[in-house]
Each structure stands twice: as structure tokens, then as C-alpha cells.
Amino acid sequence: MSRTAALLSIGQAAERTGLSVHTLRFYEKEGLFINPVRRVGGQRVYSESDLSWLYLCTRLRASGMPLPAIREYVALVREGEATMRGRLALLRDHQERVVAQIEELQGSLALVSRKVALYEHQLAGDGNDPLWTGSCVVEHERQD
Known part of the structure; x- marks a missing residue:
């Protein structure tokens, strides 16, 4: 070819x-x-x-x-092997941010999953809206 x-x-x-x-x-x-x-x-x-x-x-x-961090990474790659430690540091820093984001998203997913289960349970039962009980009690105070 x-x-x-x-x-x-x-x-x-x-x-x-x-x-x-x-x-x-x-x-x-x-x-x-x-x-x-x-x-x-x-x-x-x-x-x-x-x-x-x-x-x-x-x-x-x-x-x-x-983008500025990606540009920095690109610049380091262009400079060659001597920048390997710098590239590793940049990627480790980003890895830590991604892990933190995943942990935050997992917490959010757990909350949403609890709410989905609550609504599925309510709809399978009497169908009453758990948010509208006639009182001023906030849902998260009762369920979370």
C-alpha cells in the first residue's frame, strides 16, 4: 500500500x-x-x-x-522523551479529577436511584404522590 x-x-x-x-x-x-x-x-x-x-x-x-491542558500535553509530547515525567504528572492530576467526578456522579446516581425506587414503589401501591402530602415536609427530609 x-x-x-x-x-x-x-x-x-x-x-x-x-x-x-x-x-x-x-x-x-x-x-x-x-x-x-x-x-x-x-x-x-x-x-x-x-x-x-x-x-x-x-x-x-x-x-x-x-483545552489548555490538552495543548500543554501536546506541547510536552512534541518535546519528546525528556518530558515524560511532566506528561505523567499532568495525566495523574487529570486522573485524580476524573476519579473525583466519578465519585460525585456515583453519589448523584445513588440519590436518583433512590428516587426512582420511591416512585416505582408508590406507583405499584396506591399511586399517591409522595411529594404532595398536604404538609410542608420536604421529600428528602422524609426519605433520605
Whole structure:
């Protein structure tokens, strides 16, 4: 397979990654690619390694990493092996934030699950609305 056969147009890259063409251009403008996006005949082209890198960036974004932190990570990667400790520190910090977010979400899920169970129980029984009892008692004071 020739080198050019492995290159994808921006439309093909968008289709493969699920990102819009606009988002691909935005990521390029923000400097989120390790290597500059190549151009063939004036058109942007992407390699498999570009798509793998995009996947990493989108997962970092989805996990709440801000763009400036991703740019910092990209800059460190570009600098090479000497920055491995810095990259590790950056990712460990982010890992701690993600773990904290997951713990918070688990607490929220537990509360929502209790409320779902409460409503399912009420609907399976007499169907009375546990929030409207004619008193001013707040639901969470009675159930949580």
C-alpha cells in the first residue's frame, strides 16, 4: 500500500472519527495535533496515527480535560522523551479529577436511584404522590 493510499481527506477523517469537519479544523487551529496536518494538493489529509491521536484528544476532552491542558500535553509530547515525567504528572492530576467526578456522579446516581425506587414503589401501591402530602415536609427530609 502506498503512503498516499493511507491518507484520508478531511471528510473521510470526519466520518471515521465521528467528528465534524468544523471540529477537525478547530482542533488543528487549537494546535491539538502532534504534527501539523499535512496538505496534499491544497487539501488536508490525515493518517491513521492522526486519527489515533484525535481519539486520545477527544477522550481527554470527554473526561473534562480543558483545552489548555490538552495543548500543554501536546506541547510536552512534541518535546519528546525528556518530558515524560511532566506528561505523567499532568495525566495523574487529570486522573485524580476524573476519579473525583466519578465519585460525585456515583453519589448523584445513588440519590436518583433512590428516587426512582420511591416512585416505582408508590406507583405499584396506591399511586399517591409522595411529594404532595398536604404538609410542608420536604421529600428528602422524609426519605433520605
